[in-house]
Amino acid sequence: MSLAPMVIEARQPVQRSASQRSTQQWQALDAAHHLHPFSDAAALNAQGARVISHADGVYVWDSEGNKIFDAMSGLWCVNIGYGRRELAEVAARQMNELAFYNTFFKTTHPQVAELSALLAEVAPEGFNHVFYTNSGSEGNDTVIRMVRHYWASLGQPQRKTIIARENGYHGSTIGGASLGGMTYMHEQGDLPIPGIVHIEQPYWFANGGDLSPEAYGLKAARALEAKILELGAENVAAFIGEPVQGAGGIIIPPSTYWPEIQRICDQYGILLVADEVICGFGRTGEWFGSQYFGIRPHLMTIAKGLSSGYLPIGGVLVHDQVAKVLIEAGDFNHGFTYSGHPVAAAVAAENLRILKNERIIERMRDEMAPYVHQLWHAAFDDHPLVGDVRCLGYFFALTLVEDKASRKRFANGDALALRGRDICFANNLIMRAVHDSLIAAPPLVMSRAEAELFVSRARQCIDQLARELGYLA
Ligand code: PXG
Numbered sequence: 001m002s003l004a005p006m007v008i009e010a011r012q013p014v015q016r017s018a019s020q021r022s023t024q025q026w027q028a029l030d031a032a033h034h035l036h037p038f039s040d041a042a043a044l045n046a047q048g049a050r051v052i053s054h055a056d057g058v059y060v061w062d063s064e065g066n067k068i069f070d071a072m073s074g075l076w077c078v079n080i081g082y083g084r085r086e087l088a089e090v091a092a093r094q095m096n097e098l099a100f101y102n103t104f105f106k107t108t109h110p111q112v113a114e115l116s117a118l119l120a121e122v123a124p125e126g127f128n129h130v131f132y133t134n135s136g137s138e139g140n141d142t143v144i145r146m147v148r149h150y151w152a153s154l155g156q157p158q159r160k161t162i163i164a165r166e167n168g169y170h171g172s173t174i175g176g177a178s179l180g181g182m183t184y185m186h187e188q189g190d191l192p193i194p195g196i197v198h199i200e201q202p203y204w205f206a207n208g209g210d211l212s213p214e215a216y217g218l219k220a221a222r223a224l225e226a227k228i229l230e231l232g233a234e235n236v237a238a239f240i241g242e243p244v245q246g247a248g249g250i251i252i253p254p255s256t257y258w259p260e261i262q263r264i265c266d267q268y269g270i271l272l273v274a275d276e277v278i279c280g281f282g283r284t285g286e287w288f289g290s291q292y293f294g295i296r297p298h299l300m301t302i303a304k305g306l307s308s309g310y311l312p313i314g315g316v317l318v319h320d321q322v323a324k325v326l327i328e329a330g331d332f333n334h335g336f337t338y339s340g341h342p343v344a345a346a347v348a349a350e351n352l353r354i355l356k357n358e359r360i361i362e363r364m365r366d367e368m369a370p371y372v373h374q375l376w377h378a379a380f381d382d383h384p385l386v387g388d389v390r391c392l393g394y395f396f397a398l399t400l401v402e403d404k405a406s407r408k409r410f411a412n413g414d415a416l417a418l419r420g421r422d423i424c425f426a427n428n429l430i431m432r433a434v435h436d437s438l439i440a441a442p443p444l445v446m447s448r449a450e451a452e453l454f455v456s457r458a459r460q461c462i463d464q465l466a467r468e469l470g471y472l473a
Pocket of ligand 1: 135138140169176246303
């Protein structure tokens with residue numbers, strides 16, 4: 001008697017790719033042939049990379065079987081959590097139906113048209129057009145070319161300069177890294193390119209001195225006005241900023257900052273670009289960070305949460321005011337082979353449907369975030385090693401301080417935060433170290449029990465760091 005093959009298949013345990021070799025074998029292969037992003041290759045190869053095997057919900061597992069709480073949502077992207085079968089099924093169906101077609105030469109396909117309409121529906125009023133890329137970096141490169149093309153089309157080709165911020169992050173292509181204000185990136189490869197300048201970031205804890213956060217927020221915003229006057233408004237194309245700086249260490253601007261930036265952009269007729277690569281698709285508790293802060297941008301860069309990271313896709317959302325000019329301006333000589341890739345578009349559309357239909361963003365904002373913020377503050381406000389305890393939506397951060405009362409920071413704060421990050425890792429919690437801060441951005445779908453685990457594990461890890469430094473017995 002023979003069993004039907006389907007039954008046999010269903011009974012077999014899942015064979016994961018990671019189980020095909022030992023951890024050491026994977027590490028050796030990786031060290032021999034893979035150059036990692038933003039990594040010291042020699043140091044990494046000597047230690048061996050952690051091999052991530054599979055994931056579900058808010059957890060990832062490594063090849064040694066450790067179950068790890070991923071409080072960074074991959075890399076700020078897995079907003080709906082891991083393991084949603086709907087996305088895998090949509091991708092498989094789409095690959096069979098139309099794995100690829102381009103959107104260049106008078107062609108489109110249903111998936112890209114559908115996604116564009118969905119984006120117009122969830123985006124703020126007036127955002128009815130989108131240009132697709134594969135990543136946030138390409139999105140910001142598109143922004144540079146788009147704003148210059150916009151002004152040239154309006155007969156102001158000299159309006160080229162884009163003002164960005166120190167310690168901002170806008171990606172790693174030449175354009176993206178130039179817009180970014182990371183000096184350690186500029187040092188490699190002669191950046192920024194001409195026509196991009198930087199102003200102060202709105203980081204009260206570090207730069208506010210004796211000013212109140214509100215007074216400092218106005219001061220930081222007015223650096224934009226000073227820079228516009230210095231350059232001549234007629235030469236400035238745009239200002240770009242992340243509503244909340246993510247990779248720079250979760251820098252939450254004072255409440256006065258964005259309204260003043262908006263006033264300045266309006267007054268001088270400068271295009272305002274919100275880089276929503278991290279803030280977009282729910283991170284702040286609104287669909288876009290611009291909505292949280294009441295910003296009225298002309299362009300919004302998107303990526304990451306657009307597909308919850310399940311496939312690479314990004315883009316630029318374009319406000320009607322700009323779209324009208326671009327549409328009348330003839331050819332825009334820009335685009336990528338995979339702009340609006342049908343499989344990525346289908347997966348992104350399904351991701352947006354899930355976010356919308358399950359009210360994931362609204363539930364996070366109304367039901368979960370207030371509770372998790374309370375847990376975060378209760379765990380860290382009185383902690384002797386922590387100076388600045390901040391959270392907004394599902395952004396969570398701590399800055400280590402040598403002296404809490406005077407906001408005195410450690411001379412070796414970066415190394416201490418890295419040590420804190422390693423303690424987290426060893427305790428199966430993924431957080432990031434940025435300068436002297438520890439930061440987290442968990443999936444929006446975390447349950448109450450998972451949120452409690454996240455905060456209590458973070459507290460245990462910071463306690464361990466504090467004990468090592470003699471701040472706790
Ligand atoms: N803009 C922002 C605001 C970002 O955070 C990009 C653009 C670039 O997106 P792509 O898809 O090209 O990577 C990002 C990316 C970190 C880290 O260490 C953050 C990002 C990427 C890699 C690492 O926090 N953000």
